[in-house]
Amino acid sequence: MSQQPLIIDAHLDLSMNALEWNRDLRQPLSAINQREQHLTDKPDRGNSMVNFAEMRKGNIGLCVATLIARYVKPANNLSGWHSPEQAWAQTQGQLAWYRAMEDAGEIKAITDWTALATHLNSWEQAEEKNQQAIGYVLSLEGADSIVNLSYLEKAYANGLRALGLAHYGPGTYAFGTDSTGGIGQKGRELLKEMERLNIILDATHLCDESFWEAMRHFNGPVWASHSNCRTLVNHNRQFSDDQLKELINRGAVIGGVLDAWMLVPNWVRGQSTPQSKAVTLEKLIDNYDHICQLAGNSQHIGIGTDLDGGFGNEQAPYDLTTIADMQILPDLLRKRGYEETDIDNVLSKNWLRFIKKAWT
Numbered sequence: 001m002s003q004q005p006l007i008i009d010a011h012l013d014l015s016m017n018a019l020e021w022n023r024d025l026r027q028p029l030s031a032i033n034q035r036e037q038h039l040t041d042k043p044d045r046g047n048s049m050v051n052f053a054e055m056r057k058g059n060i061g062l063c064v065a066t067l068i069a070r071y072v073k074p075a076n077n078l079s080g081w082h083s084p085e086q087a088w089a090q091t092q093g094q095l096a097w098y099r100a101m102e103d104a105g106e107i108k109a110i111t112d113w114t115a116l117a118t119h120l121n122s123w124e125q126a127e128e129k130n131q132q133a134i135g136y137v138l139s140l141e142g143a144d145s146i147v148n149l150s151y152l153e154k155a156y157a158n159g160l161r162a163l164g165l166a167h168y169g170p171g172t173y174a175f176g177t178d179s180t181g182g183i184g185q186k187g188r189e190l191l192k193e194m195e196r197l198n199i200i201l202d203a204t205h206l207c208d209e210s211f212w213e214a215m216r217h218f219n220g221p222v223w224a225s226h227s228n229c230r231t232l233v234n235h236n237r238q239f240s241d242d243q244l245k246e247l248i249n250r251g252a253v254i255g256g257v258l259d260a261w262m263l264v265p266n267w268v269r270g271q272s273t274p275q276s277k278a279v280t281l282e283k284l285i286d287n288y289d290h291i292c293q294l295a296g297n298s299q300h301i302g303i304g305t306d307l308d309g310g311f312g313n314e315q316a317p318y319d320l321t322t323i324a325d326m327q328i329l330p331d332l333l334r335k336r337g338y339e340e341t342d343i344d345n346v347l348s349k350n351w352l353r354f355i356k357k358a359w360t
Contacts, residue, residue: 004059004327006124008348010255011204011226011304012050014065014136015094021308025051026106029322043270047312050323052106055134058324061123062110062348064225064304065098065136067091067160070167071144078169080144087145095158098138108133109159113359120352137355139202139225142167142176149193156197162225163194164202166210174210177237182213191218200358203227203247204304207236215246221358222250226257226304228287233265241294248295251357253350255304256284260315263287267315274318281317281329285336288346298342302350303329 017023021042023032029051036045055063069090070080081087101107110116119135126132139162146152152160165187166176173190175181183191191214194201203211203224215222224247230238239247239254247254260274261267263283274280288301307316307323319328333343 005330005344006062006120006348007058007060007303007326008062008351009055009060009303009305009323009326010064010223010253010351011139011257011306011309012063012065013068013141013306013309014050014063015097016066016068017048017050017308018097019090019094021048023048023051025101026053026104027051029054042310044308044310044312044314047314048308049312049316049320050308052134053130054322054324056129056132058322058326059129060134060323060326061120061129061132062116062135062137062351064139064162065107066139066141067094067145068141068167069094069145070142070169071172072169076169084144084147084172088147088151091140091145091155095138098136102133105131105133108135110135110137111159111161113356116352116355116359137161139163139200141202142171142205143173143190144171146173146190149189152190152193152197152199156199160199162200162202162223164204164225165190165206165214167205174214175207176205176210177207180207180209182209183217187214188217191220194218195220198358203243203252205237208240208243211243215250221354222247222252223354224252224254224304226255226306226309228257228262228284229290231290232286233262235262238262244291244294248291248300251354253300253302253354254291255302255351256287258284258305258307258316258320259309259311260317263317269315273314274316279317280319281332282336283317284329285332288333289336292342298338298345299350299353301346302348303346 039045069087071087072080165174173187174183
C-alpha cells in the first residue's frame with residue numbers, strides 16, 4: 001500500500017486539455033509532449049505536466065475538474081465563443097469527454113458525500129493505484145455558458161457541484177480578472193439558484209467589486225479553488241487581505257495556485273523562467289504562511305495547482321517536473337515548521353472537511 005499521503009487538487013482543467021489542447025491524458029507525458037514538438041499555437045506546447053498516470057503516481061486520488069467556455073461580446077477582444085449557446089455546447093463536449101473517461105475506468109464522478117467517502121476508502125485500500133479511477137468533482141469556471149437559469153439546473157443534473165461566476169474579463173453574471181464591475185441582477189439571480197441547488201461558489205477570478213457583491217448576496221458554501229495573496233504579488237487576480245479575511249470568516253478553503261506569475265512579482269511571459277525568478281514550491285508556502293497568519297490556524301489552505309491550465313513546465317515551479325512531484329510538498333512544509341496535522345490539512349483534510357460540511 002502506498003505510503004504517500006493523499007493529495008486533493010482543487011483545480012485541474014482536464015477537459016480543456018483534452019478537447020482544446022488535443023491531449024490524450026491516458027498517454028505518457030513523454031508521448032503527449034513529443035506529439036506537440038512541432039506546434040506553436042499555444043505557449044505551453046511540449047511542456048505538459050498532467051496526465052492520469054502522473055496523478056496516480058502522486059497519489060492525487062481526488063480533484064476538482066473544470067468545464068470552461070467563455071462567451072465574448074463583440075467589443076471583448078478575449079478569446080471565446082460568440083453566443084452563450086455555443087459556450088454551452090462547448091461545455092457539453094467537455095462533459096462528454098469526462099463521461100468517456102469514466103467509461104474507460106480512468107475517472108469517477110463524485111456528486112455526494114456518500115460517493116466521496118466510498119471512493120476514498122477504495123482508493124486508500126488499493127495497494128496498486130494504476131487501475132484505480134481518480135475521483136473528480138465537476139466545476140464550471142466562468143458562468144457564461146449558463147444560457148438562463150434553467151441551464152443551471154441541467155448542469156446540476158449532469159453533476160455540476162461548484163461554479164465560478166466569471167473568468168477573465170467581463171462576463172454575463174459577473175466581472176472577472178482584469179475587469180471591473182458588479183454582478184448585477186443576473187448575477188444575484190444566479191447566486192440565488194446556486195443556493196437552492198447547493199452549488200459551491202468559487203470566488204476565484206472575481207474582480208473586487210463582483211467579489212464583495214457576491215459575498216453580500218450569497219449564503220451558501222464558498223471556496224477559492226486556485227488563488228494566492230495580493231500582498232505577495234500585487235495583481236487584481238490575487239486576493240487582498242480583506243478578501244482573505246472574508247473567505248476565512250465564511251469557512252472557505254483557498255487552494256494555492258502554481259502559475260509562476262502568481263508566485264513572484266514582475267514575471268514576464270515568454271521572457272522570465274522559473275530558474276531566473278527562483279520559482280519553487282517554497283513560494284507557494286509563502287502564500288500559505290500569510291493565510292495562516294491571517295486565520296490563526298492552518299484550516300483554510302489547500303492545493304489548487306492549475307497545472308496545465310494554459311501553462312506548463314515553462315511557467316511552473318522548477319522543482320516540479322510533473323504533477324506527481326507535489327509529493328515533495330510535505331517535506332518542504334515540515335522544514336518550514338508545519339506540524340503533521342497542518343500538513344494533513346493542506347494536502348487533503350481541509351478540502352474534505354469543507355465538502356463534508358457543504359454536502360451533509
